[in-house]
Amino acid sequence: MSEVTLTINGNEVTVPKGSTILNAAKKLDIWIPTLCHMNLHGTEMNNKPASCRVCVVEVAGRRSLMPACATPVADGMEVVTNSNRVLQARKMIVELLISDHPKTCLTCGKSGDCELQDLAIRLDIDSVNITGKSQSTYKLDSTKSLVRDMNKCIMCRRCETMCNDVQKVGALSAVGRGFDAVIQPAFESPLLETRCTHCGQCVAVCPTGALLQKDSTWEVVEALADPDKVVVVQTAPSVRVAIGEPFGMEPGEAATGKMVTALRMIGFDYVYDTDFTADLTIMEEGTELLGRLNRFLGGDQSALPILTSCCPAWVNFLETQYPDLLDVPSTARSPQQMFGAVAKNFFAEKLNIPREKMVVVSIMPCLAKKTEADRPEFAENGNPDVDIVLSTRELARLIKLKDIDLKQLPDSEFDDPLGESTGAAVIFGSTGGVIEAAVRTAYELHTGKPLPKIDFEELRGFEGLRVAEVDVDGIMLKIAIAHGLGNAKTLMDEIRAGNPRGIHAIEVMACKGGCIGGAGQPYHHGDEQILLKRMKSIYDIDKNMPLRKSHENPSVLALYRDYYGEPGSELAHHQLHTRYVAQDKF
Numbered sequence: 001m002s003e004v005t006l007t008i009n010g011n012e013v014t015v016p017k018g019s020t021i022l023n024a025a026k027k028l029d030i031w032i033p034t035l036c037h038m039n040l041h042g043t044e045m046n047n048k049p050a051s052c053r054v055c056v057v058e059v060a061g062r063r064s065l066m067p068a069c070a071t072p073v074a075d076g077m078e079v080v081t082n083s084n085r086v087l088q089a090r091k092m093i094v095e096l097l098i099s100d101h102p103k104t105c106l107t108c109g110k111s112g113d114c115e116l117q118d119l120a121i122r123l124d125i126d127s128v129n130i131t132g133k134s135q136s137t138y139k140l141d142s143t144k145s146l147v148r149d150m151n152k153c154i155m156c157r158r159c160e161t162m163c164n165d166v167q168k169v170g171a172l173s174a175v176g177r178g179f180d181a182v183i184q185p186a187f188e189s190p191l192l193e194t195r196c197t198h199c200g201q202c203v204a205v206c207p208t209g210a211l212l213q214k215d216s217t218w219e220v221v222e223a224l225a226d227p228d229k230v231v232v233v234q235t236a237p238s239v240r241v242a243i244g245e246p247f248g249m250e251p252g253e254a255a256t257g258k259m260v261t262a263l264r265m266i267g268f269d270y271v272y273d274t275d276f277t278a279d280l281t282i283m284e285e286g287t288e289l290l291g292r293l294n295r296f297l298g299g300d301q302s303a304l305p306i307l308t309s310c311c312p313a314w315v316n317f318l319e320t321q322y323p324d325l326l327d328v329p330s331t332a333r334s335p336q337q338m339f340g341a342v343a344k345n346f347f348a349e350k351l352n353i354p355r356e357k358m359v360v361v362s363i364m365p366c367l368a369k370k371t372e373a374d375r376p377e378f379a380e381n382g383n384p385d386v387d388i389v390l391s392t393r394e395l396a397r398l399i400k401l402k403d404i405d406l407k408q409l410p411d412s413e414f415d416d417p418l419g420e421s422t423g424a425a426v427i428f429g430s431t432g433g434v435i436e437a438a439v440r441t442a443y444e445l446h447t448g449k450p451l452p453k454i455d456f457e458e459l460r461g462f463e464g465l466r467v468a469e470v471d472v473d474g475i476m477l478k479i480a481i482a483h484g485l486g487n488a489k490t491l492m493d494e495i496r497a498g499n500p501r502g503i504h505a506i507e508v509m510a511c512k513g514g515c516i517g518g519a520g521q522p523y524h525h526g527d528e529q530i531l532l533k534r535m536k537s538i539y540d541i542d543k544n545m546p547l548r549k550s551h552e553n554p555s556v557l558a559l560y561r562d563y564y565g566e567p568g569s570e571l572a573h574h575q576l577h578t579r580y581v582a583q584d585k586f
């Protein structure tokens with residue numbers, strides 16, 4: 001690769017040809033402010049319009065200031081990033097943005113983590129002298145998962161790039177000019193009427209409070225204060241390797257026991273682990289996989305491939321964009337919804353209380369889980385299986401609200417019986433983990449033999465779309481794994497075209513890295529190393545578990561013995577499985 005040498009603020013730097021001025025400045029540790037620019041998982045994502053212009057710099061020989069994020073370097077180029085002209089221009093640009101921005105920082109959910117706010121402080125903007133009435137009068141758009149407040153939009157277009165170019169959902173686009181410019185769905189429709197999957201990755205990249213998660217923290221506080229309610233909490237696998245970050249712990253540092261202690265201190269009556277129903281999911285999904293595999297081996301070519309269905313954003317994507325393939329995914333509910341069904345039926349019966357008296361709270365890395373819990377099929381007589389969903393960020397806020405320092409807490413264990421789990425369950429939190437857990441169980445149930453090895457390294461990795469073969473006692477299973485909906489679209493187009501590679505099983509996660517990169521996790525701002533540390537921690541936990549196969553979980557086996565009978569039974573199918581519905585949305 002040819003290289004280019006230039007100077008920035010008098011310092012010489014050599015970078016690959018095709019680099020931008022911003023790339024070159026980073027190599028010299030020279031700070032250039034950005035808003036529309038994104039660095040996603042080691043890949044520079046430039047919004048094509050280079051819209052915000054906050055990154056302007058002086059280039060010798062050019063009269064206009066140039067956007068550093070979109071200007072390619074050239075041999076001998078001389079760049080100045082800190083001249084008075086540059087500093088005045090940046091300050092004016094940010095003042096213009098603030099002039100048409102609500103002054104509600106004290107009550108904004110992004111305050112303290114707002115890039116516009118940070119820039120105002122960095123550029124020493126203590127007042128805005130631009131006068132005139134704001135033209136922003138957009139209606140608030142809210143779902144169970146997301147809140148869109150376009151009055152706070154600065155037209156950086158990150159969400160548009162994420163939705164269209166990365167996730168390939170196509171729910172958002174830029175319309176209008178000047179003060180009327182906005183990012184919105186077609187025809188100004190509310191998100192619920194669009195093909196939005198509620199994955200929340202637009203929230204993860206929004207630099208202001210224009211896109212936020214729907215906050216349910218105070219719903220939990222009110223439920224805990226109600227003496228007539230039994231409040232049960234479940235925690236997803238990937239939460240334990242991210243919840244410590246807002247409290248100063250290292251990315252990926254497991255805080256399972258501390259989190260359990262904090263939840264008890266907050267006041268939950270029972271603290272359980274979604275890992276328990278991840279194991280239960282494998283029992284149901286693994287049984288379904290074996291049944292479909294046997295049909296396939298018997299000559300029914302339509303029995304495979306089978307798709308995992310744990311990710312609700314992926315399910316939404318499938319229902320809106322691939323309604324002709326709704327017979328492909330497993331009918332097994334996600335672990336969150338299985339837990340809700342077990343808690344509101346089996347556990348409520350065990351406590352001898354009506355399901356209406358129980359409040360099930362989920363702690364999830366995912367914003368789509370909020371919408372999933374609201375689906376009508378996951379309720380009985382209007383009473384939902386899962387009542388409230390908090391993201392990892394919301395849990396961190398609740399812990400701080402209770403004046404608890406997570407980092408200093410002692411470890412404690414989950415309650416029984418819905419707190420016992422295996423290593424196969426915890427790896428659900430990482431891309432490739434669900435299908436690896438399924439293969440561990442399917443292999444032993446199909447062959448009646450112990451696994452020759454527990455770790456299926458060929459199913460692991462960070463590549464967005466990968467295909468691996470697994471030898472199941474002479475049967476070569478071809479397994480595809482995709483994380484990120486853009487990669488899932490590539491794979492599903494292939495399946496729709498006739499499955500030319502003969503793939504037998506597929507795992508899809510909507511977010512990069514799987515649940516470890518969910519939009520409800522502490523913001524990682526595209527830093528791939530944070531995700532890799534969370535992933536490593538997930539597999540380290542699995543490696544150190546005494547039981548590592550779902551079908552060896554004694555509490556799950558007892559649940560079948562005492563309540564469900566066997567995997568796939570009539571009662572299990574009623575409470576632990578679901579159906580998919582084509583959604584005709586645009």
